[in-house]
Amino acid sequence: MYNKVNEGEPLSVDIIKSVLKYQLPRVDVEHVLGLKFENHDKMKAGCTFYKKSGLGGLPQVLFNGVPFTNEEMDIEEMETVILQKIIDATSVFQRAVFMGQLTDRMDAVDFFMDQPNVVFRINPTILTSEKTYVNFISTSAIYPLEEFHTFSYLDSQDKSAVIAENMKYLSKEDEDVIYAVTIWIIADFDKPAGRQLLAKALKHMKTSSITRLGILNNPTTKMSEENTIISRALWAALLTQKSNTMLKFFTKLVKEETAKALSNGDKIKKFLIYEMDIDAFEKKYNTIGLGILQTQELFCRDVLKLLPGQMAVVSNGQLLNSNDSDEFSEDDFLLLEKITYSTSAEKIKNLVKKMSALSKRAASDLVMKVDSLLSSMPKGELRQDVTLIKQKNSLLRIEPQEDGPFFDVMAIVDPLSREAQKMSHFLIVIGRLINMKLTMFMNCKSKLSEMPLKSFYRLVLEPEVAFLRNNSLSMGPSAKFLDMPESPLFTLNMITPESWLVEVVQSSCDLDNIHLQDIDGIVTANYELEYLLLEGHCFDVTTGQPPRGLQFTLGTNNEPVMVDTIVMANLGYLQLKANPGAWTLRLRKGRSEDIYHVYLHAGTDSPSDQEEIVVVLNNFNSKIIKVHVQKKTDQIHADLLSNESEEKSGLWNSFISFTGVGNAEEKEKKQDVLNIFSVASGHLYERFLRIMMLSVLRNTKTPVKFWFLKNYLSPKFKEIIPLMAEKYGFQYELVQYKWPRWLHQQSEKQRIIWGYKILFLDVLFPLAVDKIIFVDADQIVRADLKELRDFDLGGAPYGYTPFCDSRKEMDGYRFWKSGYWATHLGNRKYHISALYVVDLKKFRKIAAGDRLRGQYQALSQDPNSLSNLDQDLPNNMIYQVTIKSLPQEWLWCETWCDDKSKEKAKTIDLCNNPKTKEPKLEAAARIVPEWIDYDSEIRQLLKHIEAQRRNGTGLKHDEL
Numbered sequence: 001m002y003n004k005v006n007e008g009e010p011l012s013v014d015i016i017k018s019v020l021k022y023q024l025p026r027v028d029v030e031h032v033l034g035l036k037f038e039n040h041d042k043m044k045a046g047c048t049f050y051k052k053s054g055l056g057g058l059p060q061v062l063f064n065g066v067p068f069t070n071e072e073m074d075i076e077e078m079e080t081v082i083l084q085k086i087i088d089a090t091s092v093f094q095r096a097v098f099m100g101q102l103t104d105r106m107d108a109v110d111f112f113m114d115q116p117n118v119v120f121r122i123n124p125t126i127l128t129s130e131k132t133y134v135n136f137i138s139t140s141a142i143y144p145l146e147e148f149h150t151f152s153y154l155d156s157q158d159k160s161a162v163i164a165e166n167m168k169y170l171s172k173e174d175e176d177v178i179y180a181v182t183i184w185i186i187a188d189f190d191k192p193a194g195r196q197l198l199a200k201a202l203k204h205m206k207t208s209s210i211t212r213l214g215i216l217n218n219p220t221t222k223m224s225e226e227n228t229i230i231s232r233a234l235w236a237a238l239l240t241q242k243s244n245t246m247l248k249f250f251t252k253l254v255k256e257e258t259a260k261a262l263s264n265g266d267k268i269k270k271f272l273i274y275e276m277d278i279d280a281f282e283k284k285y286n287t288i289g290l291g292i293l294q295t296q297e298l299f300c301r302d303v304l305k306l307l308p309g310q311m312a313v314v315s316n317g318q319l320l321n322s323n324d325s326d327e328f329s330e331d332d333f334l335l336l337e338k339i340t341y342s343t344s345a346e347k348i349k350n351l352v353k354k355m356s357a358l359s360k361r362a363a364s365d366l367v368m369k370v371d372s373l374l375s376s377m378p379k380g381e382l383r384q385d386v387t388l389i390k391q392k393n394s395l396l397r398i399e400p401q402e403d404g405p406f407f408d409v410m411a412i413v414d415p416l417s418r419e420a421q422k423m424s425h426f427l428i429v430i431g432r433l434i435n436m437k438l439t440m441f442m443n444c445k446s447k448l449s450e451m452p453l454k455s456f457y458r459l460v461l462e463p464e465v466a467f468l469r470n471n472s473l474s475m476g477p478s479a480k481f482l483d484m485p486e487s488p489l490f491t492l493n494m495i496t497p498e499s500w501l502v503e504v505v506q507s508s509c510d511l512d513n514i515h516l517q518d519i520d521g522i523v524t525a526n527y528e529l530e531y532l533l534l535e536g537h538c539f540d541v542t543t544g545q546p547p548r549g550l551q552f553t554l555g556t557n558n559e560p561v562m563v564d565t566i567v568m569a570n571l572g573y574l575q576l577k578a579n580p581g582a583w584t585l586r587l588r589k590g591r592s593e594d595i596y597h598v599y600l601h602a603g604t605d606s607p608s609d610q611e612e613i614v615v616v617l618n619n620f621n622s623k624i625i626k627v628h629v630q631k632k633t634d635q636i637h638a639d640l641l642s643n644e645s646e647e648k649s650g651l652w653n654s655f656i657s658f659t660g661v662g663n664a665e666e667k668e669k670k671q672d673v674l675n676i677f678s679v680a681s682g683h684l685y686e687r688f689l690r691i692m693m694l695s696v697l698r699n700t701k702t703p704v705k706f707w708f709l710k711n712y713l714s715p716k717f718k719e720i721i722p723l724m725a726e727k728y729g730f731q732y733e734l735v736q737y738k739w740p741r742w743l744h745q746q747s748e749k750q751r752i753i754w755g756y757k758i759l760f761l762d763v764l765f766p767l768a769v770d771k772i773i774f775v776d777a778d779q780i781v782r783a784d785l786k787e788l789r790d791f792d793l794g795g796a797p798y799g800y801t802p803f804c805d806s807r808k809e810m811d812g813y814r815f816w817k818s819g820y821w822a823t824h825l826g827n828r829k830y831h832i833s834a835l836y837v838v839d840l841k842k843f844r845k846i847a848a849g850d851r852l853r854g855q856y857q858a859l860s861q862d863p864n865s866l867s868n869l870d871q872d873l874p875n876n877m878i879y880q881v882t883i884k885s886l887p888q889e890w891l892w893c894e895t896w897c898d899d900k901s902k903e904k905a906k907t908i909d910l911c912n913n914p915k916t917k918e919p920k921l922e923a924a925a926r927i928v929p930e931w932i933d934y935d936s937e938i939r940q941l942l943k944h945i946e947a948q949r950r951n952g953t954g955l956k957h958d959e960l
Contacts, residue, residue, distance in 0.1 A: 004019060017030075053121055054122045056122070064085075064089055064112050079539075079544050093108065123327070123332045123336075125322065126332065126335055127339070132318070134317040135157050135376070136317065136373070140158045142162055145162070145166045145292040145295045145296070146292050147291070148295045151295045159299050159303050160299075163216070164365060164368070167184070168214065168239060170213050170214075171205065171213065173209070173243065176361075177360055180211075180348070181210055182211070182364065182367070183333070183337075184313070185198050185213065185215045186300060186313070189231045190228055190229065190259075191309065194309075195230070195254040197328060198215065200332075201213055203333075217234075217296045218311070219231075221308070223293055224290075230253060234253065240277060240284050245275045248275065252273065306321070310322075316345055316368050316372055317368060317376075345367060348367050348370050349367050352370070386412070394441055394442040394443075394444070397437075398437070398438040398440075401431070407435065407437070408439075409427070409430070410438075411441070412441045413440065413441070415442050425461065426459060426461065429461050429462075429463050458480065458481065462477045490514040491511065492525055493749055494527055498622055499535070499622040500620070501532070501736065503527065504525055504528075506524075506715055508525070510684070512681050512682030512684075512749070532617050532623070533738055534575065534577070536574045536575075538627045538628070539572045540631070541628045546569055547567055547572070547629055548844060549640045549767060549844055550592050551564060551588035551590070552564065552574060553589075554615075560584065565763070566767070569847045569850030570740075570853050573740055578615075583615045583616075586613070595638045595640055596631055598611045598628075601627045602626045603626055604625050673702070673731070674785055675707060675765070675773065676696060676706050676772075677707040677773065678707075678775050679753050688779075688910070688920070691934040692779050692780065694938060699783055700785055702784070703730070706731070707764070707772070708732065708735065709734075709737075710735060710736040711736055712749070723941075724941070735764055737756070737760055739752065744857055744860040744861060751869055754869040755870070759849070761840070762843055762844050771840060772838050773836070774835065775907070776834040776835065778924075779834060780924075781906070782905060782907060783907070788886070788890060789837060791886065795842070796884035799886045800886060802886075803830050803831065803832050804901070806897050807898045809915075810896055813915065816830035821875070828878060831883055832893070832909075834893075834909040835890060835907055848881045851877060852874070852881065855873065855877050889905055891906075892908050893909045893911040894911070895912070908927065
């Protein structure tokens with residue numbers, strides 16, 4: 001319909017009818033839009049609600065009664081906005097349920113509507129306008145309003161005090177009470193708009209018992225007795241009449257027929273009412289003069305900064321400008337009264353009531369002034385004094401280090417928590433920066449089922465830049481662990497900000513297996529901030545969905561393609577590594593650039609509609625951008641993940657997410673390459689990994705490319721791998737991917753590595769890679785993996801080998817045969833994750849990665865769920881993401897498979913044996929005879945490399 005409307009024109013009923021008749025020729029449009037239509041009453045009720053609600057211009061969107069802002073109404077942002085509002089509302093509901101405020105017997109809508117912040121009407125001027133308050137604080141003498149000359153010399157605060165002291169009020173009754181709300185109407189009452197505003201306020205006053213009303217004249221033109229008849233009459237009544245009489249007189253005086261009659265020559269006494277003290281009124285009216293009105297005019301100009309004739313409303317000192325009398329209705333005055341009363345005035349009135357020495361007028365003035373003063377103050381954090389009941393054994397006090405002023409700091413911690421580990425170091429740093437008195441209260445849990453802390457922690461935070469004795473910069477901050485127990489097996493790991501990519505560049509030992517009893521001297525490790533992370537979210541403006549498989553490149557003008565990434569289905573997430581400086585983000589040449597163009601972007605450092613996106617990294621904080629793309633008009637039906645897209649995908653210089661060493665450009669013609677993915681951490685598993693690689697190479701004639709997760713590889717492995725690649729003729733890439741901040745984090749390194757095995761398969765590899773085979777580091781291959789790569793998965797996105805069940809003495813350890821897994825799987829097998837093949841094309845097509853991450857997010861919140869993360873997750877999702885069961889011979893494991901089936905084994909996995917707990921090195925030498933030969937060969941190579949390095953030479957090699 002809106003396409004039929006010319007720019008600048010409104011949508012009319014005739015246009016709606018014409019479009020409906022064309023689109024729905026069989027429908028009686030006149031009946032649908034007519035008065036007799038069955039839904040007419042509902043439409044009428046909707047119109048009534050809209051008019052009474054004060055929502056303003058259409059269209060409007062309300063979420064739980066809260067209108068969207070103009071920015072939130074942007075159609076491109078709406079999905080994100082709604083999702084965030086749902087998340088926020090969910091947390092409110094959860095808290096209400098937990099606190100017993102919301103139960104099954106209650107209506108959730110009624111619960112929301114009963115909240116103190118809910119209003120019956122929306123008026124942006126009242127609810128969202130910038131708050132301006134009148135300052136009534138003054139110590140000068142109070143002068144009458146008639147003394148205009150004296151008033152003109154006062155400053156703003158004194159002028160406000162004089163106006164407040166001399167203001168006359170009308171109210172519903174003449175009772176001498178304390179009023180919580182004071183409203184001033186400011187307008188030119190000799191003009192129609194000013195009288196309309198006052199008339200609406202008077203209607204409200206007829207029903208209000210907590211509000212008093214005052215008026216101030218703000219003339220449009222230079223005043224004279226002829227053009228101030230009504231204004232002078234209003235003030236003459238205020239100065240001489242009782243409240244209930246004034247209310248009736250004012251109501252009569254502001255009518256348009258009254259103003260018209262007065263302008264035609266009628267006298268003011270014609271409109272007086274019989275209850276009035278007519279003599280007093282006429283005497284005051286004839287002598288009031290213009291001085292009192294001039295004083296009000298000057299106050300409006302100098303203090304309130306109003307233009308001539310501009311209207312405004314002041315409620316307990318808060319100034320609300322009004323450019324149109326229609327901005328305030330009778331209901332809006334009720335809304336203003338409710339907001340003022342409930343937020344502050346009621347509490348202040350109750351306190352003022354206790355001051356018995358004040359008159360009711362003085363008390364009402366005090367409520368107004370205090371409310372204005374307190375409301376104008378910036379809202380600070382709430383300070384609470386903490387009373388500690390039990391202090392004998394739970395309190396630690398540290399007195400200030402210096403005499404003089406100090407900060408009083410109180411910390412309440414559970415000493416056996418991760419948070420306490422961080423806080424203790426943070427407090428030490430604060431103590432070096434400021435003089436403070438520290439009180440630390442140990443808020444311990446009364447019962448523990450297990451030791452909650454399983455790690456030692458040091459916070460690397462320096463209070464200032466450190467220098468050496470020669471005034472040069474120190475080597476940098478460090479963490480020291482002293483007096484450590486020697487018997488446990490430790491792992492050293494870093495917890496870094498979300499946007500940092502940190503890696504270890506030097507270590508004195510295996511940081512995953514630190515056994516201090518076996519180490520002479522100290523353990524050292526140097527870490528380096530390698531990259532800063534650029535994160536973003538990308539959406540198709542047409543569909544509102546993430547463009548799965550869309551590729552972006554990040555680079556500079558001289559080198560446009562330095563790193564690449566693929567857009568993830570979850571939240572349209574993307575991440576790229578970068579360093580400080582100015583970067584340019586572009587769609588990758590090839591299918592991405594052919595099908596899409598950048599439509600809009602936010603959080604960047606270039607114009608939002610510019611195709612080339614400039615991003616500046618100039619600090620160590622997170623940089624998160626938002627990119628909106630759109631398909632080109634001739635590519636509306638193109639599929640980014642189709643076969644065509646893979647055949648013609650762009651060149652891959654650096655790995656999709658992150659590449660360690662250089663990467664030769666992929667040729668457009670597909671190469672026959674075996675892509676093998678594996679992860680390892682620690683020297684032992686890196687030893688297994690090298691042997692696994694050698695077993696793969698010895699059993700195939702197909703070129704092999706290994707993909708290794710760089711995040712947890714040791715410096716030694718990263719140094720050796722290019723030399724091995726030259727020696728054995730394989731390709732490799734070290735891939736790096738930061739666990740997304742929005743995905744539930746794992747704290748144990750082993751579980752993090754398990755997560756990398758399954759959660760990011762759709763974004764870890766370029767589109768040019770059709771299939772990837774994951775092989776565990778502790779596996780020995782005895783067959784050509786080309787056979788596994790070419791295995792028909794029958795339309796499934798990946799294939800796993802089921803657990804063996806032929807070794808009967810292990811039946812008691814087969815957890816999948818009973819309980820949850822037996823019920824969940826039914827007749828299906830439970831599969832092992834040591835070896836699997838992934839059809840990446842199918843995997844991305846069905847959004848398998850998106851589904852797996854979604855299920856992981858739900859299940860991982862429970863610490864008792866996903867015990868074997870990389871294995872349990874795909875088996876749990878077997879009905880949503882199908883698993884093709886591979887032939888049993890593809891994975892043989894002595895723990896679960898009988899000895900007879902070993903003859904046909906194509907790979908042998910060194911599974912842990914829960915019964916014997918045999919060490920893996922001993923098991924490898926016993927179970928796999930060729931393992932010893934592989935190990936010996938690798939050892940000889942490493943010795944040769946070490947000898948060459950000591951002699952200053954080395955294997956010559958080109959960076960891949």
